[in-house]
Each structure stands twice: as structure tokens, then as C-alpha cells.
Amino acid sequence: MKPMGPDRIDERLEESGQQVVRALVRDLPEEPVSLAWRSELNEKLNKAAASRRRVRRFWNITAPSLALSAACALAFMMLGRTGSQAPGIGQPTGPVVSRPAPDLASELVNAHQEAVFVSDVAGSGLAPTEVSESSAQHGNISDSDLELL
Amino acid sequence: MELCLGATRLSERRTDQNGSEAAIIERCRRQDVEAFGQLIDLYQNRVFGFVKRMVPNAEEAADITQEVFIRAYQNFGRFDARSSVRTWLFRIAYHLCVDRARKVERTPTQVGLADQEFGEEIDVSDVRWQPDQLALQSELMDVVEEGIRSMSDKLRSVLLLHDREDMAYDEVAQLLGVPVGTVKSRLFLARAHLQNVVKAYLEGDNGQ
Numbered sequence: 001m002k003p004m005g006p007d008r009i010d011e012r013l014e015e016s017g018q019q020v021v022r023a024l025v026r027d028l029p030e031e032p033v034s035l036a037w038r039s040e041l042n043e044k045l046n047k048a049a050a051s052r053r054r055v056r057r058f059w060n061i062t063a064p065s066l067a068l069s070a071a072c073a074l075a076f077m078m079l080g081r082t083g084s085q086a087p088g089i090g091q092p093t094g095p096v097v098s099r100p101a102p103d104l105a106s107e108l109v110n111a112h113q114e115a116v117f118v119s120d121v122a123g124s125g126l127a128p129t130e131v132s133e134s135s136a137q138h139g140n141i142s143d144s145d146l147e148l149l
Numbered sequence: 150m151e152l153c154l155g156a157t158r159l160s161e162r163r164t165d166q167n168g169s170e171a172a173i174i175e176r177c178r179r180q181d182v183e184a185f186g187q188l189i190d191l192y193q194n195r196v197f198g199f200v201k202r203m204v205p206n207a208e209e210a211a212d213i214t215q216e217v218f219i220r221a222y223q224n225f226g227r228f229d230a231r232s233s234v235r236t237w238l239f240r241i242a243y244h245l246c247v248d249r250a251r252k253v254e255r256t257p258t259q260v261g262l263a264d265q266e267f268g269e270e271i272d273v274s275d276v277r278w279q280p281d282q283l284a285l286q287s288e289l290m291d292v293v294e295e296g297i298r299s300m301s302d303k304l305r306s307v308l309l310l311h312d313r314e315d316m317a318y319d320e321v322a323q324l325l326g327v328p329v330g331t332v333k334s335r336l337f338l339a340r341a342h343l344q345n346v347v348k349a350y351l352e353g354d355n356g357q
Contacts, residue, residue: 009333013340021340024293024347025312031198033214041189041215045222049182052223 174234177225185222192235193218196242199309202297203246213249217242232323239314240324243306250302289350296346300339307332308339 012018170191176184196217201210220241221228228237297305310321311332322329 006330006333009330009337013333013337017344018337018340021343021347022312024289025297025308025343026315028198028290028293028313030194031201033193033197033211037211037215038189038193041218042186044215044219045182045185048219048223049180052180 170234174228174230177222178228180222180225182222185218185225188221188234189218192238195235195314196238199239199314200242200246202294202309202313203243203302203305204249205298209249213242213245216245220245232320235314236316236320236324239310239316243310243324246306247302289347292347292350293343296343299346300342304335304339304342307335308343311336312340 173184173187177188193214197210197214200213200217201207204210204213217238221238228234232240297308300308306325307321310316310324311318316324318329318332322332325332
């Protein structure tokens with residue numbers, strides 16, 4: 001059989017025999033579904049809806065947590081990278097040696113020793129400043145003043 | 150005047166129907182089960198009729214039809230409204246039937262061009278509405294159903310979608326993913342096959 005062109009097939013489809021068959025097919029009885037079928041479908045749909053709701057709720061909770069974790073991980077990664085970068089100009093290259101903080105007890109001992117030393121030199125009645133001041137004043141007395149005494 | 154008024158009312162009713170269907174579709178997109186139930190009410194019998202004629206087992210057809218609506222509900226977010234909901238539902242139904250046929254590896258009687266006789270006309274429409282011919286009519290419908298069942302899936306799907314569901318050629322072509330020319334040639338072959346089946350029945354009936 002020769003293949004038909006587009007116009008030819010349109011013509012053949014409009015032939016009465018073809019149209020009778022079309023009418024027969026169109027008039028075939030409808031296939032109604034049963035109520036049991038429908039209620040079974042409703043149950044399945046409700047299950048599907050519940051399952052979707054569960055999945056959606058799970059993601060509503062999980063998604064922000066995952067996003068927060070990812071953000072934290074990223075922040076830690078960025079901080080780690082900044083800490084391990086090479087030092088710039090003027091920044092110390094060697095390890096920083098920590099100097100121990102001055103001990104309070106040794107400070108007190110030092111202060112006490114100095115005070116004892118001063119008292120040994122100047123005597124108990126005069127303070128070191130007084131010693132120096134009196135000696136300075138003594139230096140300003142003239143010989144005539146001494147004679148008057 | 151009355152005719153014009155009737156046409157206007159009909160047009161308004163269609164617009165209302167389209168509007169209400171659009172509203173139902175919008176609610177279905179938000180996974181509204183109740184709205185989807187309304188959509189099922191609109192299409193359940195048509196989809197079931199299509200599937201039942203595509204699948205020989207009625208129980209299996211009922212299961213497949215349920216699967217059609219469950220899949221539609223689960224994937225309604227993907228429905229892009231480029232085609233109508235009806236086309237979309239029938240597309241799901243068609244693919245499920247094809248998948249099922251692949252699983253069963255059913256090999257229907259293939260109807261080819263070689264074994265067809267074309268052009269001979271039959272006259273069955275004149276007896277259909279006579280009350281005394283109702284039994285014959287019912288028998289004829291059984292013959293038509295049997296003729297549809299004996300076709301290949303490709304011919305049967307085109308025949309049912311175009312002649313039964315009244316879809317346009319391009320709609321059927323879009324649904325099946327074939328060119329319009331292929332749809333037309335398949336439709337011609339399907340009708341010719343059915344024509345031969347009915348003719349054989351009528352000739353046998355007349356002969357008895």
C-alpha cells in the first residue's frame with residue numbers, strides 16, 4: 001500500500017465509514033467507578049498528604065539547623081585561615097616569650113630592704129630627704145654666723 | 150434572539166467552568182486535598198474508562214487509575230499549565246498503562262496496513278436508537294470493545310484519545326510525543342480495523 005499524503009489522509013479520515021466508527025467509539029458507555037474505589041483512593045490520598053506534611057515539617061526543622069551548622073563551619077574555616085596567614089611588616093616573627101609578672105612578695109621584700117638601708121645610713125630620726133636638706137642648709141651658713149654662735 | 154441568548158449563556162457557563170477549574174487547580178497547587186477531590190470527581194470516570202480499555206484486567210485498571218490520581222496529587226507542583234489538566238491526567242494514565250504493558254510484556258495483535266481492507270462502508274448508525282434493537286446495540290458495543298482490545302496499544306491510545314475523549318490531533322500528538330501526521334495515520338488504521346471488526350460482526354449476524 002502506498003503511503004498517503006497529509007491531504008489524502010485528512011480526506012480519508014472524513015469518510016463516512018471512518019465517521020461511523022468514530023460515532024460508535026464516542027457512544028461507548030461510560031465506566032463509572034465504585035464508591036469503594038473512591039473511598040480507597042481518598043485513604044491513599046490522605047496518607048500521601050500526611051507523608052508530605054511530615055517531610056515538609058522535617059525539612060522546616062532540619063534546614064535551618066543545617067544552614068546554621070554550615071555557617072559555623074564556614075566561620076571556623078575562615079578564622080583558621082586568617083590565623084595561619086604569614087605575618088606582615090613590623091609584626092614579630094619569632095615566638096613571643098612571655099615575661100613573668102613581678103612577684104608581689106619580692107617587691108615587698110625589696111621595698112623593705114631599701115627602707116632598712118636608708119635608716120642605717122641616715123639614722124632613725126631623719127628621713128633621707130631630711131638628711132640631704134639639712135646638709136644643704138648647713139652648706140649655706142657662713143663663718144660669721146658660726147662665730148656668733 | 151433566543152438562540153443568541155442561549156449561546157451567550159452557554160458561553161458564560163463555560164467561562165464559569167473554566168474559572169472554577171482554574172480556582173480548583175490553584176488550590177491543588179497548595180496541596181489542598183479537598184480541591185483535589187473535586188478534580189477527581191470531574192475526571193475519575195473518563196480516566197478510568199480510558200485505562201480500563203487500555204488494560205484488560207478491570208481490577209488492575211482500577212489500581213492504575215488510583216495511581217494516576219495519587220501521582221497527580223504528589224506532582225501537582227510540577228504541572229505547568231501549558232496543557233490542560235485533562236491532557237496532563239491522560240498523559241500520566243497513558244504512561245502508566247505503557248509501563249504496565251512493558252512489565253507484563255503483553256503482545257497484542259498488531260494491526261498492520263497489509264491486512265486491512267479500506268473504503269468499504271458500513272451502516273450501523275441507523276439501528277442504534279430503535280428500542281427493539283437495544284440488545285443488538287449492546288452486543289454491538291461489546292464487539293466494538295473487543296475490537297478496541299484487539300488493537301495494539303499505539304492504535305488504541307490514539308483512537309480512545311481522539312474519538313472517545315474528543316481531543317484534537319495536536320493535543321494527542323503532544324500527549325503521546327509523536328508528530329500530528331503519525332496521530333492521523335494511526336487513527337485511520339485504528340478506525341479501519343474497527344470498521345472491519347464491526348463489518349464482520351454485521352455480516353455474520355445477517356448471515357445467521
